[in-house]
Amino acid sequence: MTYRAPVRDMMFVLKNVAELDTLQSIDAFAHADEELVEGLLRECGRFCSEVIAPTNVDGDQQGSVIRGEGEGVTAPDSFHSAYSQYVDAGWGAIQFPEEFGGGNFPLAVATAVKEMITAANMAFSLCPMLTTGAVVDLLAHGNDYLQQTFLPKMVTGEWTGTMNLSEPQAGSDVGALTTKAEPAEDGTYRVSGTKIWITWGDHDLTENICHLVLARLPDAPVGTKGISLFLVPKYLVNDDGSIGERNAVEVVSTEHKLGIHASPTCVMEYDKAIGYMVGEPNQGMRQMFTMMNDARLGVGAQGLSIADRAYQQAVQYSLERRQGKAPGDEELENGQSLIVKHPDVRRMLLTMKSQIEAIRALTYRNAAALDMAHHHADEGVRNRERMMADLLTPLTKAWGTDLGVELTSIAIQIYGGMGYVEETGVAQHFRDARIAPIYEGTNGIQAMDLLGRKLGMDGGAFVKAVLAEIREQAATLDDPAFGSFRQHLEGAVDAVETAMTWLMTNRTDFNASFGGATPFLRMFATMMAGSLLAKGAVAAKSAIDGGDDDQFLVDKLSTARFFAGNILSTVPGLVDSVTFGADDLFAIDDTRLQSV
Template sequence: MADYTAPLDDIRFVLDRIAKLGELSSYEGFGHAEPDMVHSILEECARFMEDKVAPINRVGDIETSVWHAEDNSVTTPTGFIDAYKDYVAAGWGGVPFPEEFGGGGFPWLVGIAMQEMMTAANEAFSMAPLLSQGAIDALLEHGDETIKETWLPRMVSGEWTATMNLSEPQAGSDVGAVRTKAEPQDDGTYRITGTKIWISWGEHDMADNIVHLVLARTPDAPPGTKGISMFIVPKVLIDDDGNLTDRNGVVCQSIEHKLGIKASPTCVLDYDGSVGYIVGEENRGMAYMFTMMNNARLSVGLQGLAVGDRAYQDAVQYANERQQGRAVGAPAGEQSLIIEHPDVRRMLLTMKAQLEAMRAVIYYTAAGIDRAHHHADEQTRTTAQERVDLLIPVCKGWGTDLGVDIASTAIQVFGGMGYVEETGVAQHFRDARIAPIYEGTNGIQAMDLVGRKLPMRAGGVVKDFLADVAATVEKGRAAGGEHAVIADALADGLAALTESTDWIMANGLEDVRHALAGATPYMRQFGIVAGGWLLAESAMEAADLAAGDGAGFSDDFLAAKQTTARFYATQLLPQAAGLTGAVTAGFGDLMALEPAQF
């Protein structure tokens, strides 16, 4: 396994040229987030993740987190406690959160760049702070002042971690089936009783307290998702001054034995009359949880990028070391490095192009979150939020599917050695495989895209997106040369996506099963075209920089950016057209067989 090296040049390029970090720094409250300052922070963050977090990734996979039946405690692998303490001491978790609660007040985009490096360094470790970030988002948006002042400072600092508690044995993706009870008390608290499953980092030894956000039902709550409320249920209770007091009635009954992310304890939590504090209003918990889940889904999409990049780095190093066969033109009798063979080159360049496409789309979406919250103009904020809402399921679904594909391709580069655990590359594939499943399966993301996002503003939101892609096509054609070649390929992808979109909008209204049947291939098609769009923009940006002073990027780096974009456009983007048939086939054949015929 190669040592992890943060791709700082790639990150800086996307931050500055695609996500427009310089524009964000002009917003009120972000004046200190000017690009040079941000890049200095990211360089320091990269060193921390490379030196402190990445080395324990393999350790965590081998040792795993361990549950102890005698006291229901969980111990983390060697090095995790120290790494987390150093993470908290450095203040990395608070960078994108408000200064009033001890954060750095930087754009969410900056936090996403830091997340990429942390997740690539060690996905299992990264999940603890990422879950805390989601809980912080929910409390910032929906907590009253007392809740914010009581819980947020030590969550923002990382002193306390947090979880989200949705699933139960009978309620996985169907959150409306939640049965956990919340009984109101005379003192304004609630007593929470029930069992929650799949709770990542639900019990561990890295922090003194864990703030669980729990979905439960109050007495006489209406059925389904309309009757769910959200509660803070801490592992350890606190007094009026915020000091830890008695252990609350929440116990880890076991942890799961998983394919990957083995250092991240996935817990079964039993709540037995636990003290809970309601967040916001009764029966509004599902709406509140979606605040948490929206950003969390972007972060899970980022996991596909991050783990894919870690696997890619391993594959590149191995391809530059492993000798096998004789490449065309090599001296007779000599073995060549496998990177000289065209098929290996195809695998590496495919991974590189897919990673750059994902990074562009995810960072662009993260910047949209900042615009939606902080731009001075209300209409601009609204438009930005619409674009974010449209792209979130694409980032999560397409991004995590690609993460698995890239990790699998990395194993292929290694050949038989990739299938051997000792080389370490198999861990990336095992770790990546959870991302298409949790935080809403990718099938749910696809259904969200066609069922909720395409109809926004009577189809106006997706039409605006398609218009922006069309504008890039025209800009590329006007630029000429290789940009026109990229633009022509993008135009073909756009035509395919437009045809699919129009078909879903027309036929899905007639019978929703048509839309649902084509949802998954449509989501992939959308991601392929979105990636091609922003890589076309990247190629033009790189060419402009190369023609000028380079803005600190080397000529080789800028040339590679243009080559990668051209490869994506001419060899990967054509896949979009091939998906239209699957999108527009309708539900007939999918539903034709009886269950016994499978």
């Protein structure tokens, strides 16, 4: 089956959780009214369904292939037309300033667009996602020459961008990188070194690729304090903006991966390649984090996208496949029920549906926080929303991608044995989803970031205020329409506070506190997403009370109640995992971990 964009769900979240009306009240987004946004999303949904989604399976089967030494990478055949149409339609420019050819829409709206593109074909979407991150970085840190020379083509997608951090000896420990950047007399730099894991590091979809590369200047300080950021194009650009000579950057090889076969993951070699410094010397990590934080939101949306694509296929299969006799079912054919009638299949589908809606609420709220942090007229609102975005980003990235893997696995289970067969297509989503918890700082790093940096914002006052607000919100959920939501949301807040107190008390025992960081992130994210899902449920009930009998709204309440009783209810059970300590974590000697 092809992909069907859930535009109505997206608009519901944009209006009732991300507060599209508040975003539209900001001068920069005055044009982004509800009617225009919905029309834009419906057109993007059509485009993704008709143009991008058909490239998913054949792109996976054909893959991107390195042609030979010095010859570069060839993308799957179907990608060329699809990417050309993507550029012509302007989808990559949605969130960027008009001065560089952008649409100047809120990031929350652009995130909905990215969700659809990713769901249609995750491997395809990674190319524009990296370009978006590079554009964000150059907008924030690039000088006038870099912005005027490179941004117009990158905003449209005519040129693409990459991020070059890791090296063979420096993965998550970026401070160990050794790539060098020697200053030249003309103000440029000569960049030399090897970079690995470079997504879409080379391809033949565009005439130029703009690499953002972390490297060290001569005599730079050791560690992360001595890293600078450089833009190194595949082809140099002439003064008139035309493509010039080939730069000294080559793709050495591509990785053979579990999934995302159509997305080339490259080993890149720089041999005194001409580069341009981005921003100030030795500030590369700070500048790169501008790109990485944008990418972390985008990666979180990947979990949402792939889970929703797998869910759509699982629902369709459950409405066609007959097996056994479900309790009370009288609509049998050859004595068999549709599997959607079986309680356990229905449980799996609602487990997927409710958490997909929860991830969408969290992701869009995260994006809206960034919009308000950057553009709201009130400084107090900007500061609060900046902290909210900082808090939500590790949650969106880690929880969203963990669930992307878990929910695509459930989709396979719904298919049964046919889910394990490649021809049905659902296995590809599971393979593709597995990289996202590793991308852009592993989820363990996100958990440590939450614990080490985000809980202590504003001396801890901000997070305490957020918890107090959620507790106040829970107290309003007394109506029977919300089922057990109040009970479970209050229980989640209690559990998070208990775990957080223990973590803060034991914060100097890094083995103990970091050992509990990952289950704590799940607790916190589930609570936050539950709060946002409850906000949507309140909006749905208000509309119903106002006379709107749309079944869509009734179903929103059912989904929220399921989430409360089946997902939110698990949060207190994670307290012991957070507070377990490190005694048994490290009780077994390193050398005895391996059984012989």
